[in-house]
Amino acid sequence: MKLMVTAHTKRLLLAVIISALVGSCVWGLFHIHPKESIQGLIPASLREQVELFERSPLNRKVFAVVLAQDEETALEQAQLLQEELLERNLIKPGFVPTADTALALVRSLPTHFSTTDMPLLQDKLTPQSIRKSMEDNYEKLIGLESFLVKPLLQIDPLHLIEIMTRKLALLNPHTAVRYEEGFLTSQDGKLRAGMYDLATPADFSSAQKMNQIFRDFSTQLPAGTEAFFLGGLRYTAENVTAIRHDLWKIGALALLSLAIIFAVFLRNKLALLIYVLPLIVTPVAALITYKIFGQISGITLGFGSVVAGLSVDYAVYVFYAMEQGGKKIGTRRHVTSHLWAAFLTSSLCFAALFASSIEIFRQIAVFAIAGLFLSLLLALYVLPVYWQTLPCRPVQNKLIFKNHFLSKRGAWMWIGLLLLLGIWGVQHTHFSTDIQSLNALSTVFKNQRQALEQTLGNQTHQALLFIKGNTQEDALEHNEQFARQFQLPLATAEVFPSQHAALQHKTAWHHFWTAEQINTTRKQITQEAVRLGLTPQAFEPFFEMIENAAHQPAFDMTQFYDPLVPLADGSWAVVNLVPDEKNFQAAAEKFGAIFISGPVLQRTLLTSIKEQAVRVVWLAILINLIAVSLLFGSVRKALVAFLPVLLAACFTFACFALLKVEVNLFVLVFLPLLTGLGIDYGIFQLVRAQMGANEQTAYTSQALWVAALSTLAGFGVLIFASHGVLFIMGLSSFLGISGAVLAAQFILPPLLKESK
Amino acid sequence: MKKYILTVLFCVGGLGGFSQEAVSVSTPNHEQDIIARFSAVNTLSSQFVQEKHMTLLADPVISKGKFSFSKNPAQIRWEYTEPFQNGFLLTNGKTFRLEKGIKKPAKHSFARNIAAQMMMWLTFDLAELSKTYNVVYFEGGVHFIPKEKITVLEKITVWFSTENPQALDRIRLDEPGGDYTVLIFQNPQINPVLPKEQFQ
Numbered sequence: 001m002k003l004m005v006t007a008h009t010k011r012l013l014l015a016v017i018i019s020a021l022v023g024s025c026v027w028g029l030f031h032i033h034p035k036e037s038i039q040g041l042i043p044a045s046l047r048e049q050v051e052l053f054e055r056s057p058l059n060r061k062v063f064a065v066v067l068a069q070d071e072e073t074a075l076e077q078a079q080l081l082q083e084e085l086l087e088r089n090l091i092k093p094g095f096v097p098t099a100d101t102a103l104a105l106v107r108s109l110p111t112h113f114s115t116t117d118m119p120l121l122q123d124k125l126t127p128q129s130i131r132k133s134m135e136d137n138y139e140k141l142i143g144l145e146s147f148l149v150k151p152l153l154q155i156d157p158l159h160l161i162e163i164m165t166r167k168l169a170l171l172n173p174h175t176a177v178r179y180e181e182g183f184l185t186s187q188d189g190k191l192r193a194g195m196y197d198l199a200t201p202a203d204f205s206s207a208q209k210m211n212q213i214f215r216d217f218s219t220q221l222p223a224g225t226e227a228f229f230l231g232g233l234r235y236t237a238e239n240v241t242a243i244r245h246d247l248w249k250i251g252a253l254a255l256l257s258l259a260i261i262f263a264v265f266l267r268n269k270l271a272l273l274i275y276v277l278p279l280i281v282t283p284v285a286a287l288i289t290y291k292i293f294g295q296i297s298g299i300t301l302g303f304g305s306v307v308a309g310l311s312v313d314y315a316v317y318v319f320y321a322m323e324q325g326g327k328k329i330g331t332r333r334h335v336t337s338h339l340w341a342a343f344l345t346s347s348l349c350f351a352a353l354f355a356s357s358i359e360i361f362r363q364i365a366v367f368a369i370a371g372l373f374l375s376l377l378l379a380l381y382v383l384p385v386y387w388q389t390l391p392c393r394p395v396q397n398k399l400i401f402k403n404h405f406l407s408k409r410g411a412w413m414w415i416g417l418l419l420l421l422g423i424w425g426v427q428h429t430h431f432s433t434d435i436q437s438l439n440a441l442s443t444v445f446k447n448q449r450q451a452l453e454q455t456l457g458n459q460t461h462q463a464l465l466f467i468k469g470n471t472q473e474d475a476l477e478h479n480e481q482f483a484r485q486f487q488l489p490l491a492t493a494e495v496f497p498s499q500h501a502a503l504q505h506k507t508a509w510h511h512f513w514t515a516e517q518i519n520t521t522r523k524q525i526t527q528e529a530v531r532l533g534l535t536p537q538a539f540e541p542f543f544e545m546i547e548n549a550a551h552q553p554a555f556d557m558t559q560f561y562d563p564l565v566p567l568a569d570g571s572w573a574v575v576n577l578v579p580d581e582k583n584f585q586a587a588a589e590k591f592g593a594i595f596i597s598g599p600v601l602q603r604t605l606l607t608s609i610k611e612q613a614v615r616v617v618w619l620a621i622l623i624n625l626i627a628v629s630l631l632f633g634s635v636r637k638a639l640v641a642f643l644p645v646l647l648a649a650c651f652t653f654a655c656f657a658l659l660k661v662e663v664n665l666f667v668l669v670f671l672p673l674l675t676g677l678g679i680d681y682g683i684f685q686l687v688r689a690q691m692g693a694n695e696q697t698a699y700t701s702q703a704l705w706v707a708a709l710s711t712l713a714g715f716g717v718l719i720f721a722s723h724g725v726l727f728i729m730g731l732s733s734f735l736g737i738s739g740a741v742l743a744a745q746f747i748l749p750p751l752l753k754e755s756k
Numbered sequence: 757m758k759k760y761i762l763t764v765l766f767c768v769g770g771l772g773g774f775s776q777e778a779v780s781v782s783t784p785n786h787e788q789d790i791i792a793r794f795s796a797v798n799t800l801s802s803q804f805v806q807e808k809h810m811t812l813l814a815d816p817v818i819s820k821g822k823f824s825f826s827k828n829p830a831q832i833r834w835e836y837t838e839p840f841q842n843g844f845l846l847t848n849g850k851t852f853r854l855e856k857g858i859k860k861p862a863k864h865s866f867a868r869n870i871a872a873q874m875m876m877w878l879t880f881d882l883a884e885l886s887k888t889y890n891v892v893y894f895e896g897g898v899h900f901i902p903k904e905k906i907t908v909l910e911k912i913t914v915w916f917s918t919e920n921p922q923a924l925d926r927i928r929l930d931e932p933g934g935d936y937t938v939l940i941f942q943n944p945q946i947n948p949v950l951p952k953e954q955f956q
Binding site for chain 2: 071072139141142143144146147148150154180181530533534535538
């Protein structure tokens with residue numbers, strides 16, 4: 001009686017401790033917001049490039065697009081949308097040039113006057129050109145709009161403002177695009193896109209606000225009219241929405257799958273504790289990961305289903321062992337050895353992910369190792385307390401659970417066939433190097449993006465060039481030095497001169513406008529003015545501007561575009577939009593500048609990820625071979641344990657090729673994972689082969705199958721994820737685990753029988 | 757569109773003599789009377805003479821031209837015939853320059869701004885105008901004085917036609933510094949059928 005009370009108290013105490021632990025972790029998790037950043041998905045070698053892009057003014061642009069059935073509606077709704085976004089403080093008011101802007105631009109001419117402008121200025125000073133300009137001025141002065149243009153014409157009768165507008169035009173990558181009434185406009189006028197600077201951080205909260213405004217705005221639109229936004233913010237919205245949706249869907253499907261496995265194989269209320277394990281393990285592992293990295297990605301949390309599946313494995317083995325032969329000391333010893341070996345190999349595989357510089361991989365490694373360790377402890381030392389009184393149940397003796405289904409010869413034939421299929425599969429699998437495949441983009445979004453791209457034209461031939469400096473002035477000087485050294489045109493160098501360059505420009509202006517040059521020009525302008533009926537002093541402000549060049553106020557060009565971005569290390573960079581050409585790329589490399597173009601970025605990304613994946617896989621294989629060899633005291637046995645891994649990989653790539661799956665870069669995360677899981681099944685068969693006949697009957701193949709199916713229930717459901725990364729991890733794992741368990745169940749036993 | 761409604765109604769020319777300017781109080785009835793008088797005008801066309809008085813000009817310059825207006829859809833064609841053939845066209849929310857009768861897109865934002873400013877003055881929606889101008893009535897006309905001091909126009913004065921209650925006689929635009937422009941309207945036609953080509 002005393003013994004029963006003690007056992008009951010022990011179970012109760014354990015339940016309370018675990019519940020308190022899990023409860024506090026769940027509470028902690030509710031205060032965590034998954035953070036999604038492309039930074040976490042890319043190798044460290046590309047992080048600087050991506051960080052620069054994220055800090056560039058281009059990243060803060062948002063396009064508010066209206067697509068209507070007629071031009072008038074498109075314009076009207078685009079204007080209303082602009083008012084709404086301004087009112088809600090989501091965008092910054094755009095810069096609207098006025099007559100004063102033109103005056104300020106003309107006054108800024110001396111500080112921007114470079115030697116390249118000399119030919120244009122000389123053209124403006126020929127007698128024919130002066131006559132034409134003056135006739136044009138007269139026509140404007142006697143027109144209705146004279147009061148608007150008069151101040152500008154007085155200070156700039158020769159239209160020198162064109163020198164400035166030519167420079168400014170170089171800044172605008174969309175010069176070929178129709179731009180009307182403040183909107184980028186399609187040729188038929190039915191699409192109007194406002195290009196704005198975000199007034200809020202480009203985070204998920206802003207994305208949600210923007211989503212809500214567009215949803216509300218869309219309800220008021222006339223029939224046949226559509227409004228949407230595009231830009232970095234939309235990518236954030238699409239990705240986070242998809243991941244959040246996936247997390248719920250995957251969680252529900254995983255639970256449903258596990259319930260089916262329970263109903264078919266386990267059918268004991270005490271076995272329900274197996275499925276309580278993931279609920280205990282996942283929040284704790286998530287919190288540990290969060291504490292270590294200071295953040296956690298939704299993708300890592302999505303990986304929780306994988307850890308859930310793996311943690312169930314351990315509990316399944318213990319459950320079957322205790323049900324079939326729990327009282328046999330030998331069986332329990334073997335189970336303990338097996339689970340520690342399985343944990344060691346799986347953890348080593350995940351630990352190999354630390355060799356990668358991709359932060360998500362590191363998060364997954366910590367998350368998985370923490371989860372598996374906790375599962376192991378619970379499976380070996382807590383759950384048995386509740387399973388002491390399990391009744392012995394006869395195992396199902398179906399064909400699928402029979403070990404020696406194949407002969408040795410048959411096993412070798414299958415090995416050969418799978419190897420051939422694997423080679424063919426690797427050769428025919430389509431690897432997508434498109435960085436977009438790492439995003440979860442809806443069809444609606446893709447169609448909307450296409451509509452805007454048709455209006456803006458193909459911008460893929462543009463690249464970003466970042467020229468850095470310790471200070472703003474330093475960055476501007478380096479920018480000018482780059483343009484000068486490589487004879488490559490940089491619009492920013494023309495429009496945003498450093499203080500040193502501005503001084504040089506003023507000097508050049510002063511040298512050009514000699515007293516003789518001024519007198520000649522004054523004479524010509526006065527002659528033309530008098531001929532047309534204008535007073536001789538009409539354009540005296542022009543000459544005052546020339547003579548007082550040193551005191552002219554500089555116009556703040558950043559009102560149009562601010563090319564200077566602060567960097568994390570306190571330095572600055574000038575952002576240039578340049579043609580995606582090799583001469584710019586070569587010059588950037590030589591100068592130490594950073595050149596980012598879509599195709600180059602993709603190539604670098606692919607190369608870097610491939611290198612990392614190869615490193616991780618080899619490391620996982622090597623350390624596991626060593627570990628398994630040490631555990632079983634035989635390299636040959638270790639190689640046999642690896643056979644399910646090899647065959648599963650062949651099976652997976654053959655299926656990819658047959659199903660014509662477009663595989664994205666994240667399939668590489670699956671390879672070390674498959675190594676860990678495949679070895680587990682191999683170790684199971686090795687442990688089993690070492691057992692005596694009595695112990696073998698207690699450690700059944702059914703346990704292996706239930707464990708594999710449970711893992712599949714965790715992994716496989718990722719197939720239903722809409723996010724491309726989660727999907728490919730799910731599909732790879734589903735195929736890999738299926739292949740590994742089939743190989744472990746049917747191919748390994750005939751080989752082990754011989755070796756034994 | 758509403759803001760265009762009363763726009764050019766005041767531009768309807770009259771041949772009557774100049775009204776004697778006299779400061780007068782504005783009453784709601786007086787204002788309503790003006791709105792009612794001009795609200796019945798849907799289209800109009802008129803010839804105009806423009807007198808430009810500027811310190812930059814040795815002598816005042818006289819220009820001549822014609823204009824057409826349609827309330828719905830909101831369209832204006834303003835075109836000089838002497839001494840130059842130019843002007844502008846606002847149609848379907850877009851601005852075009854007119855050069856010797858040929859329509860050309862007003863690509864430059866500065867040109868579009870000018871056209872937009874023109875549209876604002878020519879559209880005579882009192883509610884809209886009151887946001888920018890203080891409206892002072894006098895016998896036979898209205899002064900519009902900009903509320904903001906920094907502006908390119910100091911005052912706009914319109915005189916109603918004494919012969920045609922739905923027509924304007926003239927508009928004077930006074931600039932800071934003493935320059936001014938007078939527009940005198942001639943041969944106004946109220947609600948004529950305007951050929952579509954005028955705005956195309």
